[in-house]
Amino acid sequence: MLDLHYAPGNANLAPHMLLHALDLPHRLVLVDRGSDAHKGPAYLALNPNGLIPVLVDGDLVLYETAAICLHLADQRPGHGLLPAPGTAARGEAVKWLVWMATTLQTTLMHHFYPARVLGDAYLADHPDVTAHVSAHAQQQVGMLLGQIEAQLARHGGDWLLPGAGPTVPDYYGLMLCRWTRGFQGDASPPARTRPGLAPWLQRLLARPEVQRTWAAEGLQAPFI
The missing domain is CATH 1.20.1050 (Glutathione S-transferase Yfyf (Class Pi); Chain A, domain 2)
Structure with a gap:
């Protein structure tokens, strides 16, 4: 199960769309920006930059939206969301x-x-x-x-x-x-x-x- 730490309408939209496009089981973990949760110690332990989103995939913790998107697309290459590596x-x-x-x-x-x-x-x-x-x-x-x-x-x-x-x-x-x-x-x-x-x-x-x-x-x- 993948956990996507998100705030509605934030930079998490792209990876969130990919999770649905790839039919990857996932949970949404709300980051309450109104209470500055993204600046708190728990979130900073995931992303020291305090930016949203973060993807947790087992022991792997990813931030940077583009990196998350690349990782997700490579989970199911048969879906064609990225061409084959090396091409x-x-x-x-x-x-x-x-x-x-x-x-x-x-x-x-x-x-x-x-x-x-x-x-x-x-x-x-x-x-x-x-x-x-x-x-x-x-x-x-x-x-x-x-x-x-x-x-x-x-x-x-x-x-x-x-x-x-x-x-x-x-x-x-x-x-x-x-x-x-x-x-x-x-x-x-x-x-x-x-x-x-x-x-x-x-x-x-x-x-x-x-x-x-x-x-x-x-x-x-x-x-x-």
Whole structure:
């Protein structure tokens, strides 16, 4: 039995969707962010960074969402959520996953948490900088989403990588596109409004494993 330590709608969405897609028995362990449970000693013993999610698989404790996703997909390779190791297709899939985790997700975090870029003390003395950092990061997110649009258009398929079904980067991309649902202003529109992304996102939203994930976490529409 796998334990996924999660907070609703957090970065655990991608591994949670994979757990359902792979039919892996699992339990959800709620991390109460309202009481700062992720900063308490019990959680920090699992993840010293105090970030969510954490996956516990027997004696193995994993944090970093991309690492968790790779581990889960490799549990049942026959499901095709990642190409076979050593192939060019596997390299392409890992490239997109790592790009999403280290480039797109990081830029999104700069938008939502500018203090992580400059520090609370600096922002306290320069409150006008907060809005600038957030808006600039949002503009960068728009440029990065354009790379996903270009990839989908490049091969003309339904999913981020050529094939009959979604792979790990599709689920990860859906999670990150969800984070743009509240974007406002001219810096970058929400992902759901972009013509090159909307059909892809709707295909993912229609999948039963995605719907089960929203229901299990108690998420309400609009989902993206």
